[in-house]
Amino acid sequence: MAESADVVVAGAGPAGAAAALVAARAGLRVVLVERGPFPGSKNMYGGVIYPRVLDTLLPRWWEEVPVQRWVTRRATMVMTGTKALTVEFRGEDWDAPPYNGATAYRADFDSWLAGKAADAGAELVCSTTVTGLLRDGTGRVTGVRTDRPDGDIRASLVIAGDGVNSFLAKEAGLYEDWSVTHFTVGVKEVLALPREVLEDRFNLTGDEGLDIEILGGTQGIPGGGFLYTNLDTIAVGVVLSLAGLRDSGKRPEDIIAALKDHPAIAPLVRGGELKEYSAHTIPEGGMDGMPHLAADGMLVAGDAAHLCLASGIWLEGVNFAIGSGALAGETAIEAIGSGDTSAAALSGYRRRLENSFVLANHRKLRGAHKLILGKRAQTVYPELACGIAQRVFTVTDPQPKAGLRRWVHDERKRGGVRLRDIVKDGWVGWRTFG
Amino acid sequence: MGVPRYIAAALKWVDLRPEVDPLAGTVRHDTRTSGLSLADAAALEWALRLGESWQLPVAAITAGPPEARAVLRDAAGFGPTRLVHVAADRDAPSDAIARALAPLLAGAAVVCCGDYSADRGSGSVPAFLAHHLQAAQALGLTSLAPEHPGSLVAQRRLDGGRRERLQVSAPAVISVEPGAAQLRRAPLSGLLAAGRAAVETAAADQAPEYGSRVHLLRTTSYRPRPKVLAPPRDQLPRARLLALTGALSERMPPRVVRAAPEQAADQLIGYLTDNGYLG
Numbered sequence: 001m002a003e004s005a006d007v008v009v010a011g012a013g014p015a016g017a018a019a020a021l022v023a024a025r026a027g028l029r030v031v032l033v034e035r036g037p038f039p040g041s042k043n044m045y046g047g048v049i050y051p052r053v054l055d056t057l058l059p060r061w062w063e064e065v066p067v068q069r070w071v072t073r074r075a076t077m078v079m080t081g082t083k084a085l086t087v088e089f090r091g092e093d094w095d096a097p098p099y100n101g102a103t104a105y106r107a108d109f110d111s112w113l114a115g116k117a118a119d120a121g122a123e124l125v126c127s128t129t130v131t132g133l134l135r136d137g138t139g140r141v142t143g144v145r146t147d148r149p150d151g152d153i154r155a156s157l158v159i160a161g162d163g164v165n166s167f168l169a170k171e172a173g174l175y176e177d178w179s180v181t182h183f184t185v186g187v188k189e190v191l192a193l194p195r196e197v198l199e200d201r202f203n204l205t206g207d208e209g210l211d212i213e214i215l216g217g218t219q220g221i222p223g224g225g226f227l228y229t230n231l232d233t234i235a236v237g238v239v240l241s242l243a244g245l246r247d248s249g250k251r252p253e254d255i256i257a258a259l260k261d262h263p264a265i266a267p268l269v270r271g272g273e274l275k276e277y278s279a280h281t282i283p284e285g286g287m288d289g290m291p292h293l294a295a296d297g298m299l300v301a302g303d304a305a306h307l308c309l310a311s312g313i314w315l316e317g318v319n320f321a322i323g324s325g326a327l328a329g330e331t332a333i334e335a336i337g338s339g340d341t342s343a344a345a346l347s348g349y350r351r352r353l354e355n356s357f358v359l360a361n362h363r364k365l366r367g368a369h370k371l372i373l374g375k376r377a378q379t380v381y382p383e384l385a386c387g388i389a390q391r392v393f394t395v396t397d398p399q400p401k402a403g404l405r406r407w408v409h410d411e412r413k414r415g416g417v418r419l420r421d422i423v424k425d426g427w428v429g430w431r432t433f434g
Numbered sequence: 435m436g437v438p439r440y441i442a443a444a445l446k447w448v449d450l451r452p453e454v455d456p457l458a459g460t461v462r463h464d465t466r467t468s469g470l471s472l473a474d475a476a477a478l479e480w481a482l483r484l485g486e487s488w489q490l491p492v493a494a495i496t497a498g499p500p501e502a503r504a505v506l507r508d509a510a511g512f513g514p515t516r517l518v519h520v521a522a523d524r525d526a527p528s529d530a531i532a533r534a535l536a537p538l539l540a541g542a543a544v545v546c547c548g549d550y551s552a553d554r555g556s557g558s559v560p561a562f563l564a565h566h567l568q569a570a571q572a573l574g575l576t577s578l579a580p581e582h583p584g585s586l587v588a589q590r591r592l593d594g595g596r597r598e599r600l601q602v603s604a605p606a607v608i609s610v611e612p613g614a615a616q617l618r619r620a621p622l623s624g625l626l627a628a629g630r631a632a633v634e635t636a637a638a639d640q641a642p643e644y645g646s647r648v649h650l651l652r653t654t655s656y657r658p659r660p661k662v663l664a665p666p667r668d669q670l671p672r673a674r675l676l677a678l679t680g681a682l683s684e685r686m687p688p689r690v691v692r693a694a695p696e697q698a699a700d701q702l703i704g705y706l707t708d709n710g711y712l713g
């Protein structure tokens with residue numbers, strides 16, 4: 001006979017764990033199903049968690065969350081074939097609670113968050129894969145099927161937190177507008193360095209950490225790169241447009257190798273021993289790739305709902321996963337409380353997302369990925385910015401300094417950049433980010 | 435020992451993927467990668483099969499730190515009726531473990547163990563256990579066939595590729611090789627119930643000594659076995675010596691193989707052969 005629960009959550013990633021935590025706290029019977037041997041065992045990402053979303057969910061979370069380093073410096077590097085221009089910000093108060101970001105290993109972080117859900121009463125079942133949906137005669141989702149003997153679980157509500165390319169959302173017919181252009185692929189190497197070497201090299205003390213997002217450096221394939229510091233490892237990787245990668249005929253590991261050879265990166269990774277190589281798809285179409293978020297008896301959260309910002313200079317997803325998961329949990333409490341888990345009754349989920357940072361950010365940055373992954377932002381403007389920076393910092397004695405206007409003009413001419421395009425992109429950029 | 439009342443699985447909680455610092459040799463353990471070794475999983479499977487075959491209840495027992503209870507929860511997913519944890523150090527010597535377990539295993543028809551644990555175990559716990567329980571012992575089994583209740587036929591390896599078949603009568607302690615059985619997959623209901631199952635914590639009452647005339651005086655520290663490497667191929671003794679010691683040669687940097695699958699496989703096999711891992 002099938003097991004039964006109020007809520008079944010598929011996937012104990014950040015989205016699933018947050019959903020399970022919120023629903024279990026309200027006293028619902030929650031089963032959290034994870035295919036890996038423990039939460040986080042199968043998960044990869046760049047490495048930084050932006051934790052504001054935890055403040056209300058788990059007050060004073062920083063006292064126990066397993067982190068590698070607190071991010072006290074954030075840098076954006078604009079890169080051409082041989083040049084790089086870096087803007088770096090250091091926030092002294094980022095090294096104290098409530099912190100702005102932390103590097104963490106997913107095996108540690110996901111286990112911790114799922115542990116919180118289990119402490120709240122959710123039943124965590126690992127090494128178990130959800131293989132499909134159970135439905136009644138009307139097509140309403142009534143539970144899930146797993147790969148265990150007698151593995152069906154009936155539930156009033158299923159929350160799909162099974163990550164990008166969610167099989168459950170697909171099976172429920174929620175992805176209407178699936179396109180390869182809505183995805184990037186992230187590839188990452190973890191390189192080990194002795195802690196003292198790492199701290200000397202990156203000018204870090206104690207548990208301070210640095211994150212660098214990189215624009216350019218992807219061999220002309222739309223995307224970006226990143227380099228994050230852990231205690232005694234660094235994560236270096238690239239995020240590449242899937243369609244761009246396909247069309248280039250290049251292999252992702254070659255793109256990382258080239259990034260590591262770049263004169264601005266090579267000294268940072270020198271001597272690092274390769275500990276891990278991993279790759280994962282990222283939903284980055286934002287609002288454009290978003291599936292329907294609810295079906296009768298089912299909600300979708302996190303990457304499964306394409307709630308991720310990974311357009312070159314951003315790599316944020318864990319925070320959106322936790323935020324959307326928690327709101328799915330709240331919606332579950334409301335719907336189960338009222339005895340109605342139809343898609344109409346679950347529409348409060350979207351409203352909650354709209355009223356939170358999750359959809360507000362996605363809405364605001366809706367056009368960002370197109371702008372950032374466009375040819376001009378990827379190659380033309382980095383050349384322009386690096387060219388101008390080089391002129392600004394070059395001492396031309398005995399020639400007098402030509403002045404910024406001249407330098408900009410000359411570099412623009414050299415790169416064939418039309419003023420019209422700069423103004424147009426500036427306007428779009430202002431509207432997107434302003 | 436009285437009338438056999440149940441089958442027991444004596445399980446050890448070990449780190450299946452410990453991290454060893456290559457310089458200091460210190461070992462770092464992680465509870466998330468710890469659990470049942472394949473041999474202990476095979477032992478649990480045989481305990482379940484014997485229980486089914488002889489219609490006896492199955493108990494699971496472990497000695498170890500509090501985290502070791504995890505293996506009992508794993509076992510609980512398959513339905514053992516009794517779960518017993520005995521507090522012990524992770525590295526307690528075999529005889530101490532056996533003496534702590536023995537008083538709790540009185541009355542077991544068969545105690546099933548893995549042949550030896552994945553953390554450099556010597557396989558001696560089952561032997562000590564049999565001694566303390568005054569039970570028959572049949573160790574390192576590759577296969578078993580239960581007969582009428584209390585009797586089974588088992589097979590184990592001998593040197594030179596030979597096998598021997600044994601008729602074993604309860605009460606007995608057996609240990610099985612990892613390949614003796616594959617642990618079945620726990621049903622979902624079992625897993626969910628396992629989370630709520632009660633684990634008894636037993637005091638480590640030591641079994642009495644049966645007048646053993648051999649006493650452990652000291653155990654020396656672990657020395658890994660030397661690894662046999664292929665000799666260097668150079669003709670000149672000096673070149674061979676340099677190759678052997680690695681002097682004057684750069685450390686081999688990590689290399690990513692980029693090639694079509696067939697060539698990549700050739701390169702990998704070449705690398706492993708050159709470095710003495712194959713043949």
Ligand SMILES: Cc1cc2nc3c(=O)[nH]c(=O)nc-3n(C[C@H](O)[C@H](O)[C@H](O)COP(=O)(O)OP(=O)(O)OC[C@H]3O[C@@H](n4cnc5c(N)ncnc54)[C@H](O)[C@@H]3O)c2cc1C
Nearest residue numbers: 011013014015035045046047048130163186302303317318
């Ligand atoms: C290269 C890369 C770099 C990134 N860098 C960052 C970063 O630095 N910061 C950041 O915030 N975000 C980053 N992200 C994005 C972030 O990883 C995701 O947005 C986030 O992990 C989404 O969480 P989730 O819970 O929705 O999905 P996931 O983290 O993918 O979790 C899904 C879970 O479901 C389980 N699962 C899947 N299918 C099943 C099934 N059928 N049955 C049972 N369980 C199942 C999986 O094992 C997994 O545990 C990065 C992503 C990539 C790929």
